[in-house]
Each structure stands twice: as C-alpha cells, then as structure tokens.
Amino acid sequence: MTTFLSPATELQDKLTRRTAKIAVLGLGYVGTPLAVHLAQSGFSVTGFDPHEGKVHTVNGGRSPVQDVLDEDVYQLVEAERLGATSDARQLAGHDVFILCVPTPLDECKQPDVSYIERAAAVVVEHLRPGGLVVLESTTYPGTTDELLVPILERGGLIAEVDFFVAFSPERVDPGNARFNTGNIPKLVGGVGANSTLLATQLYRSFLAQVFPVSSARVAEMAKLHENTFRAINIGYVNELAVVCHTLGIDVWEVVDAAATKPFGFMPFYPGPGIGGHCIPLDPHYLAWRARKEGFVTRFINLADEVNSAMPGYVVSRLMALLNDHKRALRGSRVLVLGVTYKPDVDDARESPAMHVIHELERHGAEVRFVDPFVRELPQDHGPRAHATAATLCDETFAWTDVAVILTNHSSFDWADISARVPLLFDTRGATRGIGNDGTLL
Template sequence: MQNMSPVQGIAELFRQKRGRLGVLGLGYVGLPICLAAARAGVEVLGFDIDPEKPAALHRGESYLHHLPNESIKEVMSSGRFTATADFSRLPEADALLICVPTPLTQHLEPDLSFVVATTETIAKHQRPGQLIVLESTTYPGTTAEVVCPILERSGLICGRDFLLAFSPEREDPGNASFSSANTPKVVGADDQVARDAVEAVYASFVSSTVPVSSTRVAEAVKLTENIFRAVNIALVNELKIVYEPMGVDIWEVIEAAKTKPFGFMPFYPGPGLGGHCIPIDPFYLTWKAREFGIATRFIELAGQINSSMPQHVTNKLAWALDMHSRKGLNGAKILVLGIAYKKNIDDMRESPALRLIEQIEARGAVTEFHDPFVPVIPHTREHAALTGRKSRPWSNDLPRGYDAVLIVTDHDCVDYGALVENAALVVDTRNACRRAGVHSRKLVLA
C-alpha cells in the first residue's frame, strides 16, 4: 500500500478542528485572526518578533484599541491561544498564516522585506506536512515567485512536502458589523490539494469561504477591492474641488445621489487617504504592470489626486484664516483634531494628519493635536520628526487657545457642538460638525 503524502491530511485535520493554526505577526491583521480562530475552538499559536506583544497578551492586555482587554482575557483563559516570540516552535503548527506588513519604498515600489524575512524564518524551521498561507497584500505572483522558492530552499518540495496558498486579509479595524469571523474569506491556491486545505483551515473559524483558481487570482482580488475604493475616493475628492467654486456642496450632492436605489454607491471626500491598504495597494499593481509594458494611467491619476488632498486642505485652512480673522497661516496656532487615519481607532498608519501637520508648520504655523485614541505620535519612517508629540487633553475650553481647529479625523466621541461654540474657526475635512447637527458661520468645509 502506497504511503499517503504528508500534505494529504491537512484539510481533514482542520475539518475535525484537530489542526493547530500558527499566525506570524500579531498586529492589526494577525491578532484578530487568532481571536476568531480560538473562539471557534481552533488551537492557535501566535508568533511575533516583538516579545512585548506575547507578554502583553498573556497578561490579558490588548495593545490595539479596538480589541478590548476583555476579549484578550476571554481567549487566553480558554487555553486555546498561546503567543510567543520563539520561532523554533513553528513546527508545532499544521498551518502557518503570514500576516506581516507590505509597505512601499521611498520610490513607491513594493517593499517585501517583511514577507521575505518571515518566509526565511519559516524555511529554517519548516517540517513536512504544513500549509503556508500568505495574507499580506501584494502583487499577483508574489506567492509563487517569491515565497515558494524561499520555502523550497529547505529541501522540501511544494505540493509534495508542503502546501502553499494565498488568502487576502480583509480586516477593517473598528468596524462594528464585520470582523474576521463573519467576513467571507477569499482563498486561492495553485493545485486542488492546497485549495482544499486552505479552504478547510478558514472554514474552521470564518462564516464562509470564496475559493478561487490560483494564488494570482486571490492576490488580484485584494488589489482590486482597494483600488476600487481608491479610484472612487479620488473621484469625489476631485468633484469636491470642482463643485466648490460653483457654490455646490459635495456632501449635499452625495446624500441626494445615494437615494437612487441602483447604479450609485456613495463614497466621501476627505483630507487624504490613510491606513495600510488603500494608499499603498494601487502602487503594487502599477509596479507589476510595468513588467508587462502596461501603463496604469487611471490608477496612477487617482493616486495623484488623493495624494494632493493634504495640500488642498492646507491651502483651504490658510484661506479660511485670511477670510475669518484677517490672519494668515504664518504665525497662527492650529489645533489638529484627530490624527488616526479613520475614526474611533488608534491606527496611525499612513495617516494624512501627519502630512498636514508638516505642511502647516512649513508655512509658519504652530500646531498641537488632540486625539482621544492616540496619546502619543508613534515613530514612523516618513514622519520621524513628529515622534513623541503628545495629545492635548480635551476640555471644552481647549479650542479657545487656537486661531483655528482643523478636523482631520471625525471620532464619534468628540462634542462637536462644544468644539464649534468655543473655537474661533473650525475647518472640517469630514463634514463631522454638520452630521452632528452643528451649523455655524465659524465652520468651513475643506
């Protein structure tokens, strides 16, 4: 009787919830997956190069604001989740999910250094009979062309000794309706055995899976989702600029247009794109397209429009100061309200607020900020000079000390009525005040 390949039993292990899941990277993507899988009865082993993260989790402490301590304590007390910085334990897992960042270089090219380093670590400890899944957003071909060759340096052969797949992360921090557990999971692999295995892994803890024919298709799905958002946001950003001198309110236009029950989907303008996906992912595709001699003109134009929005906001702030106080931006004192990239979370990745602060200060103003979710600006590669700046504590009197308040992030917990009442001027990039029912001559939309 012929011996069964070591990879043949992976799917059945997870169908019976006897497989152990390993998650590499315990950040905004990896940690929610760990919690969802453990809650569903899957045994989970989480890995992170920062030893403080596993230590905090074992103390029952969350380092992500949208995941409360109670959720960590609940899962840790179940005994189904262990976190570690000891990567020699990788062979204990039957499936390994790679959940690490994929940023851009300074030249807007893909930076796969985290993926490569993590894959090299796996290759050092890999054993036969494991499924490796890349979740990090990237260009079509990464799993097959970058990850697979590194793993095969171990002497193990893909498809025979281990399986390989791609499943794009779809995390939306702070979304109260959709989480890792109830968001459909796209899964792609380049052979049927791997496809069955990756589908079984995610089906053990998510509500539904969406299998596709290859890793390349799965990689393209994620890019398409985020490019769709980037392009449509660029469109409404441009419409805002076009309509403004015509005396047309883009926010009123969108509210009326979205009453059409077909053929329209509302997107909203803002101060620029933030987060780890939408500002970055389009450039992964444009870079890969050049390999095939294809120019992604539409996508690149959208990127240019979105990237220009912080400068538009800075100019509008300067104009508002001129009109309302006869005082220019040079020498003004500005309170930036909200520096997380979107409301009700503490995520600072690619936040347009950081660029705005730098641009405003370059024009001679002094800035301070208040953000109830971000007490201190963390270190970022692009905005290192802002590292360590602290949020001003909120009081209703706080706005009185500034020439203008610039609303960049529309956190729900802010009292916008008190803000407008006590501020000399409010420049609102999110329409937050009017959505809260606040109207004033001191309020300017940007």
C-alpha cells in the same frame, strides 16, 4: 497492516479533528484577531512575532490591538489554546503557518516584501510533509507562486505534493462595528487544487462564507482590485470637492443627492487625503507589478496624485479662511481635531493628518491636536510633525485661532466645539446639519 495517508489526507484529517497545530506569524491588526478566532474554534494556536512587547502582552492575557478584547485573549491563554513567542524554535511541530506580516512600500513607493521573505525563511525551518502555509499579507499578484513557494521549497519538499500553499487576503476593517475577521467573507486561492481545498477547509472551520478561486494570483489581484477601487473613487470625489468649491456648490449635498439613486452608484466622501495601511499602499503594489510588464496604470497614478495633493489643498483652504479674517497662517494657532486615519481607531500612522500638520508647521503655524485615541504623534512614519497633544478645555479654546476637523471621531461633540472656536474648517462634513458657521471642505 499500517496504511500510509497522503500528506493532503493527513492534514485534512487533522483539520477535521482540529488537532492541527497552527502558527500565526505577525500579531498585528490582522494576525491577532485571526489567531483568536482559530483558537476559539478549537485549534491550538501559537502567535509568532519578533516584537517582544506584543508577545508579552498576549501571554499576559491582553490584546495587542484595539479590535480584540482582552478577555478573549485572557480566556484562550488560560485554556492553553493560545500562546505567543518570539523564539522561532517554538514553531517546531506546527502543521499550519499563516503569514500576517507587514507589506509596506519603500521610499520609492515600491513593494517591500522583505517581511514575507523573512517569515518564510522561519517557516521553511519547520515545514514538514502535510504542512500548509497561507499568506494573508496584501501583495502583488505572483508573490505566492514566484516568491513564497521557491523559499519554502528550499527545504527539499515540493509544493502541492508534499506541502500546500495558498493566498487568502485579509479584508479586516479596523474600527468597523459590523464586520470583523469572524464574519467577513474570505477568498482562498491555492498554488494548486490540493492547496485550495485544504486552505478552504481551514477557513471553513471558523467562517461561514469562504470562496475558493482558481489560483493564488486571482486572490492576490482581487484584494488589490478592492482597495484600488476605493483609492480611485476617493480620488475622484476629492477632485469633485475641489471643483464644487470653485463653483460654489456643497459637495456633501451633491454626494447625498446622488446617493438617492438606488442602483449603479455608491457614495464616497471627500477628505484631507487617504490614510491607513491599505488604501494608500495597495494600489502601488498593482502599479509596480504592471510597470514591470511595461504598463502604466494611469487611473492609479492619477488617484494617487489627487489624493496626495489633498493635505496641501486643506492647508490652502485654511489660509484662505484666515485671510478672509485678515490673518496669516504664519503665527496662527491651529487646533487640529482628530489625527487618526479614520474615526474611532487608535492609529495615526499613515494618516493624512500627519501631512496636514507638517504643512501647517512648515508655513509657520503653531499647532496643537486633540484626539481621544492619540497622546503623541508617531515619529517613525510619514512626515515629521511636532504638534503637541491638548484636551478640549477652556484653555485650549482660548488659545485657538482656527480649528480644523481631520477625523470625525464619534466622541467629539461638534455642536459644542463649533460654538467655542473662533473659526472652524471641516474636512469631514462632521458639522453638517448642526447649524454652525464652520466652513466645509
């Protein structure tokens, strides 16, 4: 007698035996390490990405992102555990689809979920009974239930009965040497109990700590809460930096002093503004969703206002520094040190440095930048900036009127640099304690 397994039991069995075929949609900073970890844990994984260059890179045994080693990709591709494609037809026969696609903002700072919609439209073509779809892209609460499920049900199957859907936020922190996709605790919230159970089982196959929550909405909101918490605290400490400067107090020493309290306080540091793909964007997803209910998120809006003003504040402080030395910003030669959005990553998109350079150029400064990770400023993101790349050589130091530290890369030798530039403005507290004459934010 043949026994028919329910779709959920069938998938459970495939996940246990690691015979489930997994498709990861989006081979970026989130999707690539995820695909590698799943393949390393024994699953057969296909990465799908319309960007043919990335597909080519992966299939050539190389990693398209900084935090994943080429050799890890190479071994998995050689063992035929990992492959990549831009051809959606290759997704036929897969059991699990994990969406790691971009969720940017449009020009009015409103959520752009069109990448999720397009990826879901690809998935629905290949979704079978017993399939599991997980959304990892950061988004507003309700996206999984209200946007993703209706698209997936267009194929005639019913979510939570025939197939399963969950949201599991990615918390990866590019450039973080201690925490990565493999050891960051994972939240999972399904559109129903079966979905939560199956998605939890999937992640437990390669992660030690998986925390199921009661719904996809809770998981979506938890991710937004984490990053909004950061954005607001950074906004507050940036405001504190401005106040401290006005009062003649060193904000860096103040933060360190407060951080000696062993409970009820965690340090955040000021800087030239916020950057990256998460902290400047995610709070707007929450603000937009709240606005739809007629609610104004005042903390989020205020933090955005303060953080967005920091590049302009940095430029005004540079002007004041030059003024103290009888110089104008117009015509001055400014050397920008570091342009990526945080130290030791290779990404200058969404970096406050782009805004600072744009402002400097708008005021007539001549700008060059030095960054070990960036040869050219991105032209398709944020404000236009024309500065050209330079290296830290005698010619560059001789050219410089004033240098400004925007990113504290670990490879910069601050003692050497500060001794060789005529004026230095440090927005990252990088030169503290090296006995230089630089000016701190």
